[in-house]
Amino acid sequence: DAGITQSPRHKVTETGTPVTLRCHQTENHRYMYWYRQDPGHGLRLIHYSYGVKDTDKGEVSDGYSVSRSKTEDFLLTLESATSSQTSVYFCATSGQGYSNQPQHFGDGTRLSIL
Amino acid sequence: RKEVEQDPGPFNVPEGATVAFNCTYSNSASQSFFWYRQDCRKEPKLLMSVYSSGNEDGRFTAQLNRASQYISLLIRDSKLSDSATYLCVVNNQAGTALIFGKGTTLSVSS
Numbered sequence: 001d002a003g004i005t006q007s008p009r010h011k012v013t014e015t016g017t018p019v020t021l022r023c024h025q026t027e028n029h030r031y032m033y034w035y036r037q038d039p040g041h042g043l044r045l046i047h048y049s050y051g052v053k054d055t056d057k058g059e060v061s062d063g064y065s066v067s068r069s070k071t072e073d074f075l076l077t078l079e080s081a082t083s084s085q086t087s088v089y090f091c092a093t094s095g096q097g098y099s100n101q102p103q104h105f106g107d108g109t110r111l112s113i114l
Numbered sequence: 115r116k117e118v119e120q121d122p123g124p125f126n127v128p129e130g131a132t133v134a135f136n137c138t139y140s141n142s143a144s145q146s147f148f149w150y151r152q153d154c155r156k157e158p159k160l161l162m163s164v165y166s167s168g169n170e171d172g173r174f175t176a177q178l179n180r181a182s183q184y185i186s187l188l189i190r191d192s193k194l195s196d197s198a199t200y201l202c203v204v205n206n207q208a209g210t211a212l213i214f215g216k217g218t219t220l221s222v223s224s
Contacts, residue, residue: 035214040216041216042201042215043158043214045212048211056210058211090158100145100205100209101146102148102203103160103212104160105157105158106157108156108157
């Protein structure tokens, strides 16, 4: 939907290793978001971007960093992965406005930290 | 009150039934409301926006009650393919993000 591609789709790694997830969009949307989804918690916002090199923290940003060097790419990095970061990660985009427009999601990345 | 609250269900209904979900929100200043649908192990997909006057899309009707701070989703003539989790979504107090409810699970059986 909305030309959003997440990579990798699945990843298993060990505690303490760095992990980078990539979100690529072809819609030229200004706003991009990273969420995690866990049982009992629903979708929670990690970080978001409102333009190239413009990012801000969401509800659960500790342990995560992001970068956006191009309109189409938004990277999420776990500097030193922990087991609590095992989750499903979704990227989303919207064309305008932080919250007055619906967001469209990528297929998700299933990340397991052992 | 939590920012967005939904009855988790599950709602188990037969084909052809009418089912309604409610969602309450805490921010009286919220201006944006949506319903998303999420199938098992898939991404959330926009089902419909919710407008102040209420709106309908085929078998789906969304209503907004600002005074009581709740939104509803009515599904008529349920189909097997309607089985999914329905997420209520409202913008946050600062107007900078969308807050997703934990979802209501619907199971339609034949």
